Structures are given as structure tokens and as C-alpha cells.
């Protein structure tokens with residue numbers, strides 16, 4: 088297979104280009120289903136600079152996976168309606184077919200998933216699975232690919248790489264398999280890595296190791312990392328910026344430290360409050376977000392979070408709040424009429440506390 | 447066989463469940479080798495208490511739960527529930543005992559019969575045990591479904607796949623309560639759920655526990671979750687118990703090096719908190735040939751020759767706080783000759 092033909096984006100060109108690595112404008116991905124149109128991603132815009140890490144956070148069904156897959160061009164071809172613009176290193180990729188995207192996968196964008204077993208071939212030795220894309224995409228010789236595969240396993244800190252190269256996926260633990268997936272994703276030196284809930288199925292100890300490994304690979308390779316998760320705790324220490332999604336929309340985006348210091352969206356506040364904190368006394372009641380995420384066939388009118396929002400008032404049920412930047416930080420934007428800290432928010436809290444008998 | 451000790455067992459009339467020297471082994475093919483899944487552990491739970499069981503995948507938590515329920519008969523040890531020895535019961539006696547002890551699992555969708563209506567799934571134990579009239583059964587099931595936040599009318603019409611993972615866990619919980627059990631073993635009930643749903647289910651379990659006077663064993667791999675719901679926590683590693691303590695005490699003063707690792711691994715939802723450098727390298731070794739001495743020694747920063755030869759026994763280092771470690775983080779070195787003090 089030839090690499091770097093003129094119609095493709097070549098790696099060299101990508102590495103030189105100035106400007107953001109990723110630029111999304113009003114991206115929509117809808118699915119036609121018997122129940123109606125599922126608005127999985129419904130008007131998302133943001134930019135991501137080279138070498139930076141972005142966390143995409145939200146509950147199940149908020150559109151995180153479909154957003155990542157829309158960028159990667161990994162969507163089902165039947166019944167999918169797409170619109171908006173996705174620029175990768177200045178080139179529009181939102182309209183590319185799966186076949187065209189194939190040149191970009193691996194070398195430019197790679198993806199790892201929650202369950203490595205779904206992407207690993209159970210009948211193929213680990214070594215061959217890593218070597219294959221090297222030969223295919225980079226045209227390496229068999230010997231070079233084997234040597235590179237071994238080095239990649241060392242890079243992802245797999246002990247005894249020679250023994251592991253000869254193993255099959257089922258002979259490894261979940262954590263080891265996720266390391267192998269990272270090695271495969273790194274094989275062709277991608278500019279951006281999308282990690283979709285990469286640690287959700289793993290033990291906390293292994294999760295910590297994998298998150299550190301991803302951070303290390305990103306820094307060493309000056310790669311962008313998009314880390315998708317339902318847990319704000321996971322992204323807090325491992326990303327530069329965070330985008331919060333709800334009901335197919337981006338509802339808040341900010342640099343990580345800023346988000347935790349001054350979050351505006353009641354939804355973000357609710358997600359953070361749901362996490363059990365080690366320093367809280369045992370049996371502390373957790374602050375839950377009541378109810379469930381909206382049905383994306385018939386999303387609520389107005390603010391999609393309104394049916395679950397403790398601060399919602401009449402306007403929230405009628406008018407949709409636009410994503411707007413905060414006055415003091417242009418990199419921090421949110422979509423809410425009565426954000427955390429506003430007079431209406433404080434009034435609502437006072438009302439809630441009064442009715443709960445708290446002063 | 448060297449156990450990890452019983453110093454932590456309590457002599458109280460309120461003990462609902464007492465497990466001693468529980469051992470579960472699985473043969474490895476025809477090799478003559480065995481998986482030492484649970485190696486002589488002891489624990490007790492008081493009436494109304496929640497015991498947390500925490501440790502990495504493969505350390506034997508589920509096997510312990512299943513062996514307590516006699517779903518897998520243990521190779522050794524005793525399990526006394528409500529004063530009765532379960533390991534010696536006949537199948538019929540055990541079936542009866544299991545109406546008062548229930549288990550719920552991590553994957554609620556696959557643990558519910560996919561072909562039946564949800565309301566029937568919840569009612570099934572009542573039908574099997576011929577409890578109450580049809581009308582009484584229906585009233586009870588609908589009340590429980592409402593209590594766990596599932597609309598009974600929808601449950602009557604729908605199958606499990608029409609509900610989300612969190613809702614299926616609520617349904618499993620309702621089913622586990624229908625025979626009025628005293629003990630519920632919750633095996634990672636929130637590990638597969640979003641943090642938002644996890645919080646809802648944790649609060650729900652606390653409410654149900656209070657309302658139905660339940661005793662819980664709560665299994666998980668995340669200490670922050672376990673701490674939230676438990677009164678007392680037992681930390682497991684490779685088939686052994688390494689530390690037992692009240693929840694708050696365990697967090698304030700972890701004594702076992704492994705407990706410290708588990709605490710340091712929990713992601714802190716605050717970017718201003720400096721990240722711990724990876725708390726531990728590698729993964730637990732195989733339980734087929736566990737390391738001699740302290741089973742944690744190959745990964746422990748404080749391991750010495752003694753740790754590689756002599757197995758540490760559980761001993762008390764503070765009020766209700768027990769550790770099995772020769773060189774714990776708090777509580778002083780273990781005495782050279784160890785004698786357990788339980789069974790007084």
C-alpha cells in the first residue's frame with residue numbers, strides 16, 4: 088500500500104501546519120431509527136490545540152462516543168445523518184467516507200475503547216496484531232515490524248515483552264490488554280489519540296497506571312489526547328481542558344483547573360457532587376442528580392437539563408441557553424441561564440435549603 | 447494451614463454471620479495444581495452492620511460471597527449464619543436459608559431473565575416459595591418496585607433490556623428484597639454504573655437498609671465507594687485478608703501497605719491535588735502459586751526477608767483496627783512470635 092499519496096494528509100504536512108489540530112463547528116450526528124431521529128450529537132463546536140489533552144465528560148448516552156466516532160469517521164453508514172464541519176489539521180474530514188478515513192486512522196488518529204477484547208483479534212498473537220499495521224501503513228519489513236512491536240510493548244511498560252508477543256489476548260489480564268491496545272494505537276505515531284472510557288472496566292490500581300501511561304505517551308510524542316469518561320475524577324488530574332456533554336450538546340468547556348475552581352453548569356456541579364469523596368465521613372449522603380438523561384428522540388424543549396436541574400425556572404423550560412464565554416475567561420464557556428454563583432442560583436439554593444429544613 | 451488469623455472476630459450476641467478459615471480452591475485442569483482463590487479467611491458481620499470487602503480483581507471477593515451463600519461449597523472452614531452452620535446443611539435446608547440471605551451482582555442485565563416481564567421476575571421468588579395470596583404478592587411487588595424507583599406498570603409490560611443498567615440494578619435489588627432477607631451480599635453492584643447512577647444506587651441501598659433492617663456485605667474494588675457505605679472494611683489481597691478496620695479509621699490511618707496503595711490509586715476529583723506517582727507497579731501474581739510469607743511481598747516497598755518467609759497474622763493495633771503485616775505503616779512491628787487471641 089502506498090503512503091502519503093497527494094489526496095491524503097501526509098504526516099509531515101500535519102506536523103508543520105499552524106492552528107488548531109481539531110476544529111469542530113456545529114457538528115451534528117443523527118440516527119434514523121424506527122422510533123424517530125436520535126439526536127446523538129446535536130450541534131457541538133470546539134477547538135483542540137496540538138499536544139493538548141481534552142476530557143469529554145458526561146453520563147451514559149450523552150453522545151461522547153458518537154462525538155469521538157464522528158471525528159474519527161467511524162460511524163455506521165446506514166441511517167446516519169451528519170452535518171457541520173470537522174477540520175483536522177486544517178483539512179475538512181467531516182464529509183470523508185470510511186474508505187478515505189482509512190488513510191488517517193492509525194497515522195493521524197487512533198482510538199482505544201473500554202473493552203479491548205472487541206478490537207483485538209482473539210485468534211492472532213499479540214506480536215502479529217501490533218506488527219500488522221506497521222507493515223500495512225508504514226510499509227515496514229517483517230523484521231523491522233517485529234522489532235518495533237517489541238519496542239512498543241516496552242514503551243507501554245509490559246514486562247517480559249518477548250513472552251507477551253507470543254501470547255493470545257485471552258492469556259492476558261484486562262489491564263495488560265489495554266496496554267496492548269495503547270501499543271497498537273501508538274504504532275504509527277498518531278497526532279491524536281481518542282481514548283473512550285479506557286479505564287472504566289479496570290481496577291482503580293490499574294486505572295491509575297493506564298492514565299499515567301497515557302499521559303506519558305502524550306508528552307513524549309507531543310500527541311493530542313481526547314479522554315472520554317463519565318467520571319470527572321478521572322479527567323481532573325489527566326487533562327488540560329474539559330468539555331462536559333449533556334443530551335448531545337456541549338454544555339460547559341473550560342481549562343481543567345478553571346472548571347474545578349469555577350464551574351458554571353449545574354450539571355457539572357451535579358456530576359462532581361455524585362463522586363464519593365474519600366475524606367467524607369462514611370455514610371455521608373451523596374448528592375445525586377435525580378432522574379435520567381433525556382430521550383434524544385424527543386429532547387426537552389429549552390434547556391435539556393431542566394427536568395433534572397434543581398435551579399430550573401420557567402425560562403429554562405422555554406428557551407434554550409446558548410453556549411457563551413464567561414466574562415473573565417474567554418476559554419471558559421457554558422450554556423445556562425442561571426449559572427452556579429448567579430443571584431438566581433443563590434436564591435434557588437436558599438429556597439431548596441429552606442424546604443429541606445436546612446438553614 | 448496458616449490462616450491470616452481471627453483476632454478481629456467479635457464475641458457478640460449480635461453476630462449475624464461468622465466465617466472462619468474459609469478456603470476455596472479450584473483445580474487447574476488435570477495438572478494437580480489449584481487456584482488458591484480464598485485461603486483461610488475469617489470475618490464476621492453484626493446485625494445491621496455493613497461490611498465492605500475491597501481488593502483488586504481476582505483477590506477472591508466474589509468467591510468469598512458465593513462460598514458464604516454455599517453457591518460454591520468451600521473446601522474448608524465454617525460459615526455460621528443466624529446461628530446455623532451452613533456448610534453442613536443439606537441442599538433443601540440451604541435453599542431455605544437462602545431466602546434470608548440474598549446476593550446481587552455487578553451485571554444486572556445478564557442476571558435478570560431476558561425473556562420475562564420485569565414485574566414477574568421480581569415476583570418469582572414469592573411464587574416459588576408460595577408466599578401470600580396472588581393479591582398480596584402483587585401488592586408487595588408493586589410496593590418494592592416503587593420503593594426502588596421503578597414504575598410497576600411499566601415493569602408489568604417490559605423486559606429487562608428495555609431498562610438502563612442502573613434501572614436493572616434497581617430491579618435486582620427489588621427482587622433480592624422480596625422474601626424479606628436479613629443479609630444481602632452486594633457483589634460490585636455499582637462498578638459498572640456511571641458515577642451519577644452509582645450515587646443514586648448507593649443512597650438507595652442506605653435507605654433500604656434502614657427501612658428493612660438489613661445487614662449488608664458490600665463488595666467493590668474502589669475504596670471511596672466502599673467507605674461511603676460501610677461501617678467496617680476488610681481489605682483482601684490474593685485470597686487473604688490484610689486489614690480490617692472501621693471505615694473512617696481505615697482512611698485516616700491505613701496500616702497495611704496494600705491498603706495505602708488502594709487509597710492512593712483513587713482518582714481525586716481536584717486538579718489542584720498533586721497526583722500520586724503511580725501507586726504500585728504491576729498486577730497481583732497468580733493465585734495458583736502464591737508467594738510464600740506475606741502474599742503481598744513481591745509488590746511491597748517495605749518487604750524484607752521475614753516477609754518472604756513468615757506469614758503475618760492479623761493483630762489489633764487500635765480500637766477495632768487489625769492488620770496482618772510485619773512492618774505496618776502504623777501500629778508498630780509485629781511481635782516475632784505471633785499468637786492469635788480470638789475465640790476467647
Ligand SMILES: Nc1ncnc2c1ncn2[C@@H]1O[C@H](COP(=O)(O)OP(=O)(O)O)[C@@H](O)[C@H]1O
Nearest residue numbers: 118125127146147148149150151152153154383
Ligand atoms: N447506531 C445508533 N443508532 C441509534 N442510536 C444510537 C446509535 N449509536 C448510539 N446511539 C444513541 O446515541 C446516543 C449517544 O450515544 P453515545 O455517544 O454512545 O453516548 P455515551 O458515549 O455518552 O454514553 C444514545 O442515546 C445512544 O443510544
Ligand SMILES: Nc1ncnc2c1ncn2[C@@H]1O[C@H](COP(=O)(O)OP(=O)(O)O)[C@@H](O)[C@H]1O
Nearest residue numbers: 472481483502503504505506507508509510733
Ligand atoms: N469457577 C472458577 N474456576 C477456576 N478459577 C476460578 C473460578 N472462579 C474464580 N476463580 C479464580 O479465583 C480467583 C478469585 O476470583 P474472584 O473471587 O472472582 O475474585 P474477585 O471477585 O475478587 O475479582 C481468581 O484467580 C479467579 O480466576
Ligand code: SF4
Nearest residue numbers: 390393396403423424
Ligand atoms: S438553564 Fe436552567 S435548567 Fe438549564 S442548567 Fe441552567 S438553571 Fe438549570
Ligand code: SF4
Nearest residue numbers: 740743746753771772
Ligand atoms: S508483611 Fe512485609 S511484605 Fe507484607 S505488607 Fe507488611 S511489610 Fe509488606
Ligand SMILES: [Mg+2]
Nearest residue numbers: 151152153283
Ligand atoms: Mg460511550
Ligand SMILES: [Mg+2]
Nearest residue numbers: 507508509634
Ligand atoms: Mg468479583
